[in-house]
Amino acid sequence: MLSIKNLTVNINEKVILNGINLEVNAGEIHAIMGPNGSGKSTLSHVLSGKPGYQITGGTIQYKGKNLVDMAPEIRAREGVFLAFQYPVEIPGVSNVYLLKAALNAVRKHQGLDEVDAMDFLSLVKAKIKTLDMDEKFLYRAVNEGFSGGEKKRNEILQMAILEPALCILDETDSGLDIDALKVVAEGINALRSSERAFIMVTHYQRLLDYIKPDYVHVLAHGQIVKSGGADLALALEKEGYGWLEQGQVSA
């Protein structure tokens, strides 16, 4: 589904990603771990098309197409979804409006009719229940005045409505208490399917207690310095990132 080859990325002439290689297939869950400043968030931003990054080398293929050439909204309509680390507050735009506009943009791109208002509401109300959110959130402005946990749930709600093929979760566990973490993890697990892949960017292992990854990659100094199975995350939790970073320096 996603094939990243030798990707190098700069921000203002500074090298942030320095030769990333990653293959993600449908049905898989990949965790990207690493210390602060390793380039984890940059990778998720670049995949979603956020401006401000210069791609200086390498390729990103998504479903056989060149992802780099696509505008952010085209990526979204093609099924790439980024759950933001810091979801943006948008006063004056209601949640339900954004959900409907987003869903219809995706459907139109897929050659489907716009969703009927009644069908849409019943769909949204069903999804919002599974995330333990109050229906009143639908009529509030997007993320405005939401708590950290509410914002993250709202990201997962959007994801559940849009049903993307590639879900990128950027530090989704940060700022969540244990109850909220469980709800968010259940929401993500409910979306797991053989058609869908996940990339979970996380600093800590604790989200992986609830969502078991197929692969764990450790990012340091803009490169993947180690890849392994779910048990690699446990080793990192115990021993920290220091041994890998040093390994990289001596290599």
Place this chain on the structure above:
Amino acid sequence: MSTGLSLDAASLPGQSLPWLQDFRADARVQYVAEGLPTVRSEEWRYTSLASLQKKTFTAVAPAASNQVADYHSQQLLADTWRIVLVNGQVDQRLSMLEGLPEGVRVMSMAAALVEHEALIHRYLGHAMAAIKHGFIALNSAGFSDGVVVHVPAGTVLDKPIHCVHSVSHAELMVNTRSLLIIEENASLQWLESYGGIDAEYLSVAITEVFLAENAKLIAYKQQTESSHAYHFAGMYCKQAPYSCFTQHHFALGGVLARSETHTELATAAECELNGLYLGAGRQHLDHHTQITHAQPHSISREYYKGVLNERSRGVFQGRIIVEQQAQKTSSMMANRNLLLSEHAEADSKPQLEIYADDVKCSHGVTVGQLDEKSVFYLQSRGLDEASARNILIFAFANEMVEKISHRPLHAALLTAVLTRFPKLAIQPVVG
């Protein structure tokens, strides 16, 4: 003056009244001596009237045309009473005042000067004793008509009176003076709309408001003048103790428009001034507010927002005066501007003059562009960039529209705001 101060005395109402002759004569002397305000005056420093000075406008009103009828048909609002001024004269045929509560008077200034001379004499010119610039002098000297509303004590009007000002011919100067007199415990909703044919004209309208104890006024102003029109409108208000004055102002039209709202608050009186200005082309939209806290325990809230596109310019001057005896005043003022073009300009000047020592006053001004993080967030959800920007612009402006609870007016304003930015081909957002 080329801006046509009408000295055609016989055509003005109330000419047989000596006190009114004196009133007009004093104003005429001042106007001839001082002319229109200039940027040398602190209160006018951002607004030059040089382009207006070059125009020739005449105060003689020809008969109304069909174009005005078209304008009115667009202005009809459900669930309102209506009084219509065409070229500065009340037109009873276009008005609709049936079913007003008993004792409520809504009449033309010309008629009121005949039938209720004493009432007019008591109030005319008393809401703005201290403010006297050229436009006010011009208006006092030459107003051709206007509307007088008198709401007796304890009477509540449960729907707005819609006062429609319209201009049917190019190069006219339309000059009206209105009085809103709201007695104790009475309540009025008042909506002013301004518009006219797609041509150059000058519209001058002054409204004096007198709120007695515990009286209430909700005033709406919908300024949708022609894109070539010059507009000056002032609302000057005296608030008795415990009275409550709210204004929602929407400035959408005109090539050069200046709006003033001034109010003076007695003990525990409250005022809330909200405004939205949407500038495009070379529009110049100026807003001058002055809130005087004259007695203790009064409250003021002020919130103006501007969206400025192309080469337009928005001006906000908010003056708040807290007099020495006005202890326990609470006052908040904010002005937020969204610039959509590098050629657009916002001038914002809060002025706080506080002479009391136990008060709570705050003010804030922002001038900025669309938040790029928000644009990207919407794009990442599948919305194209142009739509994302339009939604954010609309959301910024719509905050002020959402404050309007009268549904037909809300719908009309929503349409007007959406029309102002034609690219906003989106549905109303906030559910």
